[in-house]
Amino acid sequence: MHHHFNGLKTTLLFGVLFAILLGIGALLAAGTRNSSFIWIMALIGLATVAYSYWNSDKIAIRSMQAYPVSEAQQPEMYRIVRELSARANQPMPRLYVSPTLAPNAFATGRNPRNAAVCCTEGILQLLNERELRGVLGHELMHVYNRDILTSSVAAAVAGVITSVAQFLMFFGGSNENRNANPIALLAMSLLAPFAAMLIQMSISRTREYDADEDGASLTDDPLALASALRKLETGTARAPLPADQKLVNTSHLMIANPFRGGGMRQLFSTHPPMDERVARLERMAGRSLGA
Numbered sequence: 001m002h003h004h005f006n007g008l009k010t011t012l013l014f015g016v017l018f019a020i021l022l023g024i025g026a027l028l029a030a031g032t033r034n035s036s037f038i039w040i041m042a043l044i045g046l047a048t049v050a051y052s053y054w055n056s057d058k059i060a061i062r063s064m065q066a067y068p069v070s071e072a073q074q075p076e077m078y079r080i081v082r083e084l085s086a087r088a089n090q091p092m093p094r095l096y097v098s099p100t101l102a103p104n105a106f107a108t109g110r111n112p113r114n115a116a117v118c119c120t121e122g123i124l125q126l127l128n129e130r131e132l133r134g135v136l137g138h139e140l141m142h143v144y145n146r147d148i149l150t151s152s153v154a155a156a157v158a159g160v161i162t163s164v165a166q167f168l169m170f171f172g173g174s175n176e177n178r179n180a181n182p183i184a185l186l187a188m189s190l191l192a193p194f195a196a197m198l199i200q201m202s203i204s205r206t207r208e209y210d211a212d213e214d215g216a217s218l219t220d221d222p223l224a225l226a227s228a229l230r231k232l233e234t235g236t237a238r239a240p241l242p243a244d245q246k247l248v249n250t251s252h253l254m255i256a257n258p259f260r261g262g263g264m265r266q267l268f269s270t271h272p273p274m275d276e277r278v279a280r281l282e283r284m285a286g287r288s289l290g291a
Helices: 004-033 036-063 075-087 119-127 129-144 146-169 181-221 223-238 245-253 275-289
Strands: 092-100 105-108 114-120
Touching: 004 036, 004 146, 036 092, 036 146, 036 245, 075 092, 075 114, 075 129, 075 181, 092 119, 105 129, 105 181, 105 223, 105 245, 114 245, 119 129, 119 223, 129 146, 129 181, 129 223, 146 181, 146 245, 181 223, 181 275, 223 275
Parallel strands: 092 114
Antiparallel strands: 105 114
């Protein structure tokens, strides 16, 4: 597990997300002279967190049309996950397979006792056993570090901010809002979604780097994960997932960006650059050899 300041960083970023949401409520309250909008925004934020807490696993599994598998169906997955779970002294998660050739994997669930790990058929065909072990170690560390809940809630709150900001664009011109500063309304409606996206991206990227390092420590094989990531970069480019909204909403959970795209789209991806992740793992392996 990490002993850095990433937990504090994530907490602060969540604070900023909720501050943006409350800021929108404050603008609406000023425009209508009705302070209840602040409470409405706070309740929306809390309701979103509660819904994400209880349903993040079901949403992700459903979006990928994944099905549960038995040990007889996927003996390799069971063998690897059972070994790594025992090594971490954690309960065995439920295992799923998604019927798509797009190579990817993700973990979901609010805690280790309510967790699931899913591999696509594509990744099971693409990786050898050592590489698959590296990927599954990465996903299990997401569960053990409580990253699934963190990233799911961040995505949900960011989505709420974007939806409310779009409403604000129309609300700004209404008669009920004549007391509000139109420039402030316009700025908030345009900048709030962008800020929410950047914060969600920062949370997700921080968690990906940590899961890479912690997963490599769990498997004691950082080069296996590095090799898997190289294959996944090529494999996802050849067989990307369709940009369906349900898949977009859960893509932050996956080990590799499942969509085709580069340039600005890659710049604003919730996934860190793959070459940087591989370089970090190779440096980690070099430190282990030098120790």
